[in-house]
Amino acid sequence: MTQELIRLSKRMVELGLCSRREADELIELGRVTVDGQVVDQLGSRVTAEQKIAITAVKMTAYKQPDRITLLLNKPVGFAAWPEAAGKPWLDLLNSEHRDAQDKTGFALLKKHLPHFQVPCGLDTEASGLLVLTQDSRLARTLATENEQEFLLWFTGELSAEALKQMNSRTKFDGQPLKPYKVTRQSDQQLRVVLRAGAPEFLPALCELVGIHLQACKRIRIGRIALASLPESQWRFLQGNERF
Structure with missing residues (x-):
């Protein structure tokens, strides 16, 4: 039986990890992992059984400048x-x-x-x-x-x-x-x-x-x-x- 796919941001809210707005930002920042793998694309979908986590540190090679x-x-x-x-x-x-x-x-x-x-x-x-x-x-x-x-x-x-x-x-x-x-x-x-x-x-x-x-x-x-x-x-x- 095919498992239902849920939007990652929606699932994060369901799990009480953050708000919907925060979920989108965290995904774009590369701070969300699904089964240990970074997912940074908005609109990504997951199953209810997959393990979702938020990393404590931004996964970037360098700091965002003040003037972008x-x-x-x-x-x-x-x-x-x-x-x-x-x-x-x-x-x-x-x-x-x-x-x-x-x-x-x-x-x-x-x-x-x-x-x-x-x-x-x-x-x-x-x-x-x-x-x-x-x-x-x-x-x-x-x-x-x-x-x-x-x-x-x-x-x-x-x-x-x-x-x-x-x-x-x-x-x-x-x-x-x-x-x-x-x-x-x-x-x-x-x-x-x-x-x-x-x-x-x-x-x-x-x-x-x-x-x-x-x-x-x-x-x-x-x-x-x-x-x-x-x-x-x-x-x-x-x-x-x-x-």
């Missing part, structure tokens, strides 16, 4: 700034959208959410890596000294001469541009590397040579790459990661 930094794979339609059109990225900062591969064990406290800075913004219609940080020093550094890498998908014909023209701009909206490089990846895809540049000039760059920008995705900021972080998911910047 998050990496978000922003989808199209979400705004990077409060004044921009689109859904707020704040809507994605919940346990449902936390990357399943994030093993830091850090807790995301609600009181932290309003205090994030977004030093490297993205247009609402662009997607990819977004940095959310409470570290003002890091925010200033990323805003002025970082290198960003983008993939662009376009329609239209792009000649070698047009590609050369794309690499020749020195100003945008009357302001000087820092060095950047546009290279062709395929017939309909370009790679752009900016050095503390403004990614909002990319549509204008395509318009300059008569091609239509269909999609724009940022895949790297400094040494931090988007890698396997799924769209709409976020994770903590790890202690050994540096921009």
